[in-house]
Amino acid sequence: MSVNLAVNLGGLGMKNPYTVASGTFGSGREYAELWARHDQYSLNTLGALTTKGVSLEPWVGNPGVRIAETASGMLNSIGLQNPGVEHFCHHDLVWLSSQDVPVIVNVSGHRSNEYAQVIRRLEQEAAVAAYEVNISCPNVDSGGMSFGTDPDAAAEVVVACRKETRKPLLVKLTPNVTDITQIACAVQEAGADALSLINTVAGMAIDPLTRTRVFERGVAGLSGPAIKPVALLAVYRTAQVVSIPILGMGGIRTVTDVVEFLLAGATAVAIGTASFGDPFCAPRLVAELAHWCETEGVRCVSELTRSAI
Amino acid sequence: MCEQSAVNSLAQDHRALVVRIIHLTEPSDFDSKGVQLFQIDLEAGELAAQVQPGQFVHMALPQGSPHILRRPISVYKRDIFTGIVSLLIQIMGDGTRCLSSLETGTHIPVLGPLGRGWNSGNSHSCLLVGGGVGAAPLYLLAEQLAARGAHVDVVLGAATADLLVCEKSYTGLFSSEHVHLATDDGSKGIKGFTTHVVARLMQDCTYQYVATCGPEPMLKAVVLQQPGAIIEVSLERRMACGIGACLSCTFDSTQSRLRACLDGPVFDGREVCW
Numbered sequence A: 001m002s003v004n005l006a007v008n009l010g011g012l013g014m015k016n017p018y019t020v021a022s023g024t025f026g027s028g029r030e031y032a033e034l035w036a037r038h039d040q041y042s043l044n045t046l047g048a049l050t051t052k053g054v055s056l057e058p059w060v061g062n063p064g065v066r067i068a069e070t071a072s073g074m075l076n077s078i079g080l081q082n083p084g085v086e087h088f089c090h091h092d093l094v095w096l097s098s099q100d101v102p103v104i105v106n107v108s109g110h111r112s113n114e115y116a117q118v119i120r121r122l123e124q125e126a127a128v129a130a131y132e133v134n135i136s137c138p139n140v141d142s143g144g145m146s147f148g149t150d151p152d153a154a155a156e157v158v159v160a161c162r163k164e165t166r167k168p169l170l171v172k173l174t175p176n177v178t179d180i181t182q183i184a185c186a187v188q189e190a191g192a193d194a195l196s197l198i199n200t201v202a203g204m205a206i207d208p209l210t211r212t213r214v215f216e217r218g219v220a221g222l223s224g225p226a227i228k229p230v231a232l233l234a235v236y237r238t239a240q241v242v243s244i245p246i247l248g249m250g251g252i253r254t255v256t257d258v259v260e261f262l263l264a265g266a267t268a269v270a271i272g273t274a275s276f277g278d279p280f281c282a283p284r285l286v287a288e289l290a291h292w293c294e295t296e297g298v299r300c301v302s303e304l305t306r307s308a309i
Numbered sequence B: 001m002c003e004q005s006a007v008n009s010l011a012q013d014h015r016a017l018v019v020r021i022i023h024l025t026e027p028s029d030f031d032s033k034g035v036q037l038f039q040i041d042l043e044a045g046e047l048a049a050q051v052q053p054g055q056f057v058h059m060a061l062p063q064g065s066p067h068i069l070r071r072p073i074s075v076y077k078r079d080i081f082t083g084i085v086s087l088l089i090q091i092m093g094d095g096t097r098c099l100s101s102l103e104t105g106t107h108i109p110v111l112g113p114l115g116r117g118w119n120s121g122n123s124h125s126c127l128l129v130g131g132g133v134g135a136a137p138l139y140l141l142a143e144q145l146a147a148r149g150a151h152v153d154v155v156l157g158a159a160t161a162d163l164l165v166c167e168k169s170y171t172g173l174f175s176s177e178h179v180h181l182a183t184d185d186g187s188k189g190i191k192g193f194t195t196h197v198v199a200r201l202m203q204d205c206t207y208q209y210v211a212t213c214g215p216e217p218m219l220k221a222v223v224l225q226q227p228g229a230i231i232e233v234s235l236e237r238r239m240a241c242g243i244g245a246c247l248s249c250t251f252d253s254t255q256s257r258l259r260a261c262l263d264g265p266v267f268d269g270r271e272v273c274w
């Protein structure tokens, strides 16, 4: 039995439901080189590639300690360090355009018109297949998560971005709210084609010996298996109230995790933190999903989406 | 595009065989608060053949532990003929403790060789300064320098005599008058820090090349002591991907923000913003 793994994520055709989580994979080059040496994989194994967050101007990111491991998870406070959209177009995108994989560019900004300007610049680039607007990063002071916690502010960013492009527009939401479905509805209304759920969960770490906080900003973002149940619930609840597709992520590490996200309502999934422990996690799970579907008699992976009762 | 030149062009995820674990501190010390050191010998032929002095590997922890990140560890020794790669590790927390209890005969994923190692050029007068477990990442460099007949002085420091676990390796390469020791309690070598020995040596000799690894305050002190020579330092940062993709391991140089895992871990000491 051959299994049809193809999905459509808000207008973005993907040959399988896999991408990588923004910020865990750079622009793909480092992993692509590593994969190539184990010669069975290339970026083309993925349904799409999602880049690190790109902003209008270069951002230096946060000073001091940037990660800490936690039980079954990790905290990060990278702070969206990136060289800016112009550099991104001339370097990362040039290389990506030779890779034969749909590229989702993750977009960040301090103000709604900054997001819009990044997209305006990227519209000149044929290599961009879709956008993922990050209104959910806990690691920056202005912009980031502050947009994603208020339905009106979230809608304002989405409207500004929507005006700039007809390409698929994904909007990435934070779980750090009382009711994610409210934000999700506002974002759908404002013109988003799909939702990415979830960004990291706000958390902190304290060093008992120095009696200081580990991260200079205090707060950092929790990811990895520790947040999977939180992410699954966010996807499940959101899928009940929106009609646009969902890109699910948060702690995915095994093929059964993937299936659970699809059942909860995701159309596609992103592999993030899991790549740090196993750099071949994403391509391995592509193969394992086909096998799982075969064993379970599922002919078409999209049948699974939203089929949990 | 080219600034990401393929530094890690040989890195692979090896399934290394754990050949032996050697506990280097007395078993009685092992559960105490004291420094705990052990050596892991891994069979990984390709890695042994490819690793350059100063490069590191990213080690997965045994399955079933709650740890999701790997641990970066420098290569201490390698034997191209037997394919054995040795690592010298200090127990710092739960991850390194897990590594110390790996069972002989198991396989463990080891990603490497990673990063940019030491570059001593053709320098014929060199000083190597290792503080604590920082003596390990300098050893392959010492071997390289010995092979080409360079004049080398080595300074090794530790809290107590029994923690100077690399001494014999270095005296196997150089006569003992060139291997200088310092302990905090004076139980071996001079009583004091490596930096005291370095200051004395630098009065008598001008080194063309200095390489140092150990606690950051020591690195900084060594760099400030001799502004003239080429000084390379090996920096440690917490790492997630280990290959340059996630920006977890950055530090500031005078030029820009660099990644310890890909642009380093070895850097020009004068370019580091201390």
Ligand SMILES: Cc1cc2nc3c(=O)[nH]c(=O)nc-3n(C[C@H](O)[C@H](O)[C@H](O)COP(=O)(O)OP(=O)(O)OC[C@H]3O[C@@H](n4cnc5c(N)ncnc54)[C@H](O)[C@@H]3O)c2cc1C
Pocket: A069, B056, B071, B072, B073, B074, B075, B087, B088, B089, B090, B091, B092, B093, B094, B095, B096, B097, B133, B136, B137, B235, B236, B237, B238, B239, B265
């Ligand atoms: C390139 C590189 C080479 C290294 N080579 C060696 C080596 O040859 N031998 C050796 O014993 N150690 C080496 N280290 C340090 C080693 O990686 C850490 O000690 C280890 O990851 C700690 O893990 P843990 O779970 O035991 O400690 P944790 O519980 O994670 O942390 C315990 C303490 O160690 C500190 N720490 C955590 N991660 C690191 C890190 N990556 N670097 C420095 N400090 C850290 C924490 O701040 C904390 O204070 C190297 C680090 C790097 C970056």
Ligand SMILES: Cc1cc2nc3c(=O)[nH]c(=O)nc-3n(C[C@H](O)[C@H](O)[C@H](O)COP(=O)(O)O)c2cc1C
Pocket: A021, A022, A023, A024, A052, A053, A076, A078, A080, A106, A134, A137, A172, A198, A199, A200, A222, A223, A224, A225, A227, A249, A250, A251, A252, A270, A271, A272, A273, A274, B240, B246, B248
């Ligand atoms: C080191 C790191 C960097 C991240 N950077 C970004 C980013 O630039 N933009 C973004 O939208 N999300 C970023 N994220 C969040 C992830 O894309 C993802 O939403 C989150 O980690 C949950 O998935 P996971 O548990 O599979 O990692 C980052 C996460 C990590 C761990």
Ligand code: FES
Pocket: B238, B239, B240, B241, B242, B243, B244, B245, B246, B247, B248, B249, B250, B259, B260, B261, B262
């Ligand atoms: S550890 Fe990921 S960039 Fe260095």
